[in-house]
Amino acid sequence: MIDTVPASAFDAAALNTTPLKVLVIDDSHTIRRSAEIFLHQGGHEVLLAEDGFDALALIDEFEPALIFCDILMPRLDGYQTCALLRRNPRFAQVPVVMLTSKDGLFDRARARLAGAQDHLTKPFTKDQLLQAVARHGPLPG
Incomplete structure (x- = not known):
């Protein structure tokens, strides 16, 4: 299952953030949602993918600025997905x-x-997730 919603439906300026395209890869519907x-x-635009295969099939068109990726997933786990992204020059950074x-540890x-640059322990709060976006998203300007 893969969904996208444009960030224009939300006011990122009111939240003092730069809107980003964010890809979330997780096999849990609850976590994705x-x-x-x-x-x-x-205020961010979001693409959801159930696993690494789904994400890799769609990433070229979405071109995310940040990726959140579950570790334990069927078919292609988070470690494998991340390693494949690092081998692709378009998404290595x-x-x-x-x-x-x-x-x-x-x-x-x-x-x-x-x-991976970081990890976020599940379940996470809204503040924890948005702080991770602020830490790892591209700098404005």
Whole structure:
């Protein structure tokens, strides 16, 4: 299942943020939906993908500025998805934040080795998600 909603439906200026295109990859409908709601409230345009295969099939047209990616997914997990993105010159520099229920040192190290910039532990709050966008999104100007 993949959905997009234009950021124009929300007022990013009122939230003092630069609207970004954000890709959220997670096999949990609840996590995808929560992230979508929070990101829209932050004024961002969102593309949702159920797994790495779905994301890789759509990423060329969407051209996200930031990617949130679950680690544990069927077919293509988050580590594999991130590693494939890093091998593609068009997306090698796009920040990837891993979404995980695992917060161990090994999991964080493995995410970094795959090319992720950060991780966010699930369940996350709206503030945590939008702070991650502010930390890893492109600088304005």
